[in-house]
Amino acid sequence: MTTRIDFDLKPSAQPLSPAEREAVLANPGFGRYFTDHMVTIRWTEGRGWHEALLQPYAPLQMDPANMTLHYGQSIFEGLKAFRQPDDSVALFRPEANAARFQRSARRLAMPELPVETFIEACELLVRQDQSWVPAAGGEESLYLRPFMFATEVGLGVRPANEYTFMVLASPAGPYFPGGVEPVSVWLSEDYVRAAPGGTGEAKCAGNYAASLVAQAEAAQQGCDQVVWLDATEHRWIEEMGGMNLYFVYGSGADAKIVTPELTGTLLPGITRDSLLSLATDLGYRTGEARISTGDWRRGNAEGEITEVFACGTAAAITPVGEAKSRGGSWTVGDGSPGEITMRLREALLAVQTGRAEDRHGWVHPIR
Known part of the structure; x- marks a missing residue:
């Protein structure tokens, strides 16, 4: 007790x-x-x-x-x-x-x-x-x-x-005061955020201190944020800066929304977890899987991956419009915020601000 x-x-x-x-x-x-x-x-x-x-x-x-x-x-x-x-x-x-x-x-x-x-x-x-x-x-x-x-x-x-x-x-204030804007991301191949057995799952200060050099590298490449890859093969997508990532496969009611699986090196985001439930509530299929840099680039080129977004407490949901790496760059969809991304963003904010039913008991009143 x-x-x-x-x-x-x-x-x-x-x-x-x-x-x-x-x-x-x-x-x-x-x-x-x-x-x-x-x-x-x-x-x-x-x-x-x-x-x-x-x-x-x-x-x-x-x-x-x-x-x-x-x-x-x-x-x-x-x-x-x-x-x-x-x-x-x-x-x-x-x-x-x-x-x-x-x-x-x-x-x-x-x-x-x-x-x-x-x-x-x-x-x-x-x-x-x-x-x-x-x-x-x-x-x-x-x-x-x-x-x-x-x-x-x-x-x-x-x-x-x-x-x-x-x-x-x-x-x-609002994270995007002038309207939601897609960000560009740099896939970091020189630095890693965490290795198996490390502190990747912990929200500790050292993880963020170690990320700053890679974030600076992303800025040098003209990107807004860094995307971390796995420590072993440097090819599996993990997370973006201080946010988790989501990939939308397909479009409309048949779309599937997938996020990199938790392998012990990713931070288990509260917003990430919330979106798995909200996406299901909206009728989308969801999943957790390993997604490689090749999967991402090929998926965008072939139209299989239609939208990509990041999520976290500060920004709720942030669309990703462009990805860059040493091997080249590519655009996500047409580079603008995707329909499903924006629908999920609105659904999350509606629950948080009391404009939609709280079906999961997430809203904790201050009495």
Whole structure:
């Protein structure tokens, strides 16, 4: 049985004024502004989770010998709160994020935060800063960033005996403010994101740090994003930057929507999982399979693969319009957002924003 953790509430005496907050919400971008508060919980070996606190957003004071700075024990999640048509607020699938957070913690030899505590921490912050949740009617949201890092001071190479869990909140505008635009991608053959037995399944900071050089290479090739290939043969499609990939075979009601199977080196995305269910709800066949770079290029050339899109919390669904590699480049379909891609995007956002029935119990009301 999990022992309930009581949160100490210390709200800010100087929150942003309504006028200042509205000015931010008018054009928040993504990850540029933060709400008035944050949540922290400490973990100490022998004591467990304690000192759960909601407090004003503020900088951290950190010892230079903090073990996270040297050995990288740091994991995080990303989820969103959406304003509903009745002006209430709801989180999207926090239980799934909490469970993945536990898996990431296990892989990095960190303590596992109970699912109910993870959710309560997110609820508490959203409830306190509910005025920061954008108005209903669009795809704007309040993005939550739960994360955990080692706080023990020392240079011994071993799991730390102290950690801090935190939740921050940041208002997020529409990912495509000017309309949904397809991205171009570069297939990375020099770098790999993860190998079997590595940390590919964990949402840890090191995975993202290691991706930056390949993302820079993609930019040098005139591409928006990098696509990762497998570590062994450098030919099997894995995922795109910080997003999972989907391939549409055929068109219309007979289309089949396929995503690369989870092999232990891919991040099991919450949006990826949601789309497998939503696509089935819409009458499409779905599948998980290994897809090679040759399959992709040939599939586009022969018209078998008609659409490709990426998915993740930040952008929901992003169409892929062009792929490039050392062996050449090719266009996906006619290079524009595909009909099925856009239908799935609308279906996902409709559930998240309360405009469609929540058939799977994904929408978690803040009470």
